[in-house]
Amino acid sequence: MCGIIGYIGAKEASQILIDGLEKLEYRGYDSAGVAILNEGKIEVRKFKGRLSVLEENIKEKPVKGSMGIGHTRWATHGEPSDVNSHPHKSNDNKIAVVHNGIIENYMEIKEELQKLGYSFISETDTEVISHLLDHYYNGDILDTVKKVINKIDGAYALGIIHADNPDMLIAVKKDSPLIVGIGEDENFIASDIPAVLKYTRKVYILESGEMAIVKKDSISLMKTDGTPITKDIYDVTWDIEAAEKGGYEHFMLKEIYEQPKAIKDTLLPRVSNNGEVKLDSINLSKEYIKGTKRIYIVACGTAYHAGLLGKDMIEKYAKIPVIVDVASEFRYSEPFIDQNTLVIVVSQSGETADTLAALRLSKEKGARVLAITNVVGSSISRESDDVLYTWAGPEIAVASTKAYTTQIVALALVALEMAKKKNSITDEEINMIIKSLKKLPSRLEEVLSNVESIKDTAERIYSSQSIFYIGRGIDYDVSREGSLKLKEISYIHSEAIAAGELKHGTLALIEEGTPVIALVTQDKLYDKMLSNIKEVKARGAYVVAIAKEGNIEIEKSADRVIFIPKTIDEVSSVLSIVPLQLLSYYVAYKRGCDIDKPKNLAKSVTVE
Ligand code: M6R
Numbered sequence: 001m002c003g004i005i006g007y008i009g010a011k012e013a014s015q016i017l018i019d020g021l022e023k024l025e026y027r028g029y030d031s032a033g034v035a036i037l038n039e040g041k042i043e044v045r046k047f048k049g050r051l052s053v054l055e056e057n058i059k060e061k062p063v064k065g066s067m068g069i070g071h072t073r074w075a076t077h078g079e080p081s082d083v084n085s086h087p088h089k090s091n092d093n094k095i096a097v098v099h100n101g102i103i104e105n106y107m108e109i110k111e112e113l114q115k116l117g118y119s120f121i122s123e124t125d126t127e128v129i130s131h132l133l134d135h136y137y138n139g140d141i142l143d144t145v146k147k148v149i150n151k152i153d154g155a156y157a158l159g160i161i162h163a164d165n166p167d168m169l170i171a172v173k174k175d176s177p178l179i180v181g182i183g184e185d186e187n188f189i190a191s192d193i194p195a196v197l198k199y200t201r202k203v204y205i206l207e208s209g210e211m212a213i214v215k216k217d218s219i220s221l222m223k224t225d226g227t228p229i230t231k232d233i234y235d236v237t238w239d240i241e242a243a244e245k246g247g248y249e250h251f252m253l254k255e256i257y258e259q260p261k262a263i264k265d266t267l268l269p270r271v272s273n274n275g276e277v278k279l280d281s282i283n284l285s286k287e288y289i290k291g292t293k294r295i296y297i298v299a300c301g302t303a304y305h306a307g308l309l310g311k312d313m314i315e316k317y318a319k320i321p322v323i324v325d326v327a328s329e330f331r332y333s334e335p336f337i338d339q340n341t342l343v344i345v346v347s348q349s350g351e352t353a354d355t356l357a358a359l360r361l362s363k364e365k366g367a368r369v370l371a372i373t374n375v376v377g378s379s380i381s382r383e384s385d386d387v388l389y390t391w392a393g394p395e396i397a398v399a400s401t402k403a404y405t406t407q408i409v410a411l412a413l414v415a416l417e418m419a420k421k422k423n424s425i426t427d428e429e430i431n432m433i434i435k436s437l438k439k440l441p442s443r444l445e446e447v448l449s450n451v452e453s454i455k456d457t458a459e460r461i462y463s464s465q466s467i468f469y470i471g472r473g474i475d476y477d478v479s480r481e482g483s484l485k486l487k488e489i490s491y492i493h494s495e496a497i498a499a500g501e502l503k504h505g506t507l508a509l510i511e512e513g514t515p516v517i518a519l520v521t522q523d524k525l526y527d528k529m530l531s532n533i534k535e536v537k538a539r540g541a542y543v544v545a546i547a548k549e550g551n552i553e554i555e556k557s558a559d560r561v562i563f564i565p566k567t568i569d570e571v572s573s574v575l576s577i578v579p580l581q582l583l584s585y586y587v588a589y590k591r592g593c594d595i596d597k598p599k600n601l602a603k604s605v606t607v608e
Pocket residue numbers: 300301302303346347348349350351352355398399400401484485488603604605
């Protein structure tokens with residue numbers, strides 16, 4: 001994880017670096033630092049804690065200079081502390097480095113360097129890079145960087161400055177994301193576009209094995225062996241406001257409320273007025289789909305939960321067996337993959353390390369890979385055979401919300417496309433499903449306007465020690481996401497249980513007053529769920545049901561009911577998750593949690 005930024009130009013670098021780091025804080029936020037070069041000397045300021053600690057320090061005691069690098073950290077090697085914060089310097093203070101990623105062979109390099117007399121002050125893997133740069137430096141910084149790259153293994157986005165080369169920043173990329181922002185008489189490097197958007201909309205997206213020598217008025221792009229390359233400039237079309245809070249107290253709340261628009265943007269360009277799906281961007285021919293024997297959906301966290309719903313829809317409509325796996329398990333398993341296997345990887349960020357590794361493994365084994373991702377130009381989008389973008393806009397809060405609902409919509413479109421090509425569904429059925437999909441944004445608006453009963457429920461349950469979620473089928477899939485959302489931002493222990501499994505163990509945990517959130521949105525499973533609600537009620541549970549409008553019967557069995565508008569079962573997940581997102585938000589709010597930046601987590605998980 002971690003976010004890196006660099007600036008070279010004529011302005012004071014410190015404020016620009018801090019502005020950029022603020023936009024990258026979603027990547028990590030346990031410490032932050034900058035290194036600024038001025039009159040041949042590098043000054044480093046770095047502190048444990050939020051960016052505001054660094055910002056205060058610089059306000060009190062400004063640091064001058066018009067080029068520098070900055071970092072916001074999510075600790076991997078060494079606890080969050082001033083010393084372990086980046087940038088890391090060489091012993092002679094001439095080199096400073098910021099790094100996102102992990103240097104896997106750092107221990108052996110560290111031992112070699114220590115034998116040569118280098119002293120290490122931090123526990124980080126990154127510090128080996130600044131000492132290696134010093135060790136190999138022969139007056140030619142480019143040549144030195146090349147030697148260092150040959151020595152290190154792992155994943156890295158690096159920003160490097162050297163006091164003897166005051167006219168350049170060096171950016172190097174392998175696996176971890178890195179872009180170069182193109183300004184006028186100033187240029188930037190950063191882990192992500194929002195960090196430079198205040199200054200430019202033109203960026204280069206670096207690929208693994210590439211680097212850039214970034215000067216005030218020029219940018220030279222090359223492979224890490226020094227071979228020059230050219231690249232298209234990527235013009236950013238979305239606005240800076242999209243990555244700001246826009247009047248909401250938290251990004252999470254703003255992103256929950258953006259879901260109607262995000263779904264429209266993801267759906268409408270891909271369905272015609274006469275109800276046909278048009279997935280022009282993906283190239284899955286009739287022959288290919290007919291020959292597809294098995295599909296894997298591989299992802300992590302919330303994206304994995306969306307994958308579970310993808311399985312339900314693909315199996316139901318396209319009649320192709322689907323296995324859903326978490327990427328960290330999949331990558332070390334023996335998946336049944338051959339040329340007739342399609343692997344669908346789902347990732348908001350497009351940078352999740354385990355999902356990327358799963359993608360690469362699938363390709364090695366001969367599968368075709370379709371990515372569903374939200375980030376144009378991300379590693380996953382570039383390495384997949386086909387990409388279907390969710391047009392959710394930037395998702396900043398660590399807790400994923402609009403990415404999840406747009407991923408479900410994207411998976412529904414894939415399922416329909418396959419079903420159509422396999423003739424496993426009638427035109428009438430497709431039409432009916434598309435109609436229901438198109439109605440989701442207005443139905444979502446209804447759910448979002450019913451916030452008072454959700455706030456009341458939060459008030460009732462926020463001081464609980466444990467909260468359980470139960471459901472069957474699609475409702476169980478959604479329960480899992482609801483439970484994850486609650487635990488990650490409120491720190492309340494939570495589990496989602498397939499309702500029929502309760503009596504096989506978890507029922508033992510239900511006590512007087514234990515909140516149980518029961519999802520009851522499918523007619524065919526209604527009676528079964530009612531029995532499960534009775535089971536937990538008999539043990540004293542406080543039951544909050546999520547049910548479809550009109551189902552007044554349920555009010556007799558549950559302590560509280562939150563209604564969602566009626567829709568077909570297959571897409572009800574997009575509606576039923578929203579009260580659960582809001583419930584998590586208000587519970588966390590009542591508990592005074594740092595909602596957008598929950599402890600120990602980061603938005604973009606680029607380490608294994
Ligand atoms: O960027 P990705 O979709 O690949 O991220 C996957 C998970 O890290 C992510 O969904 C995580 O579980 C969220 N914090 C959950 O809200």
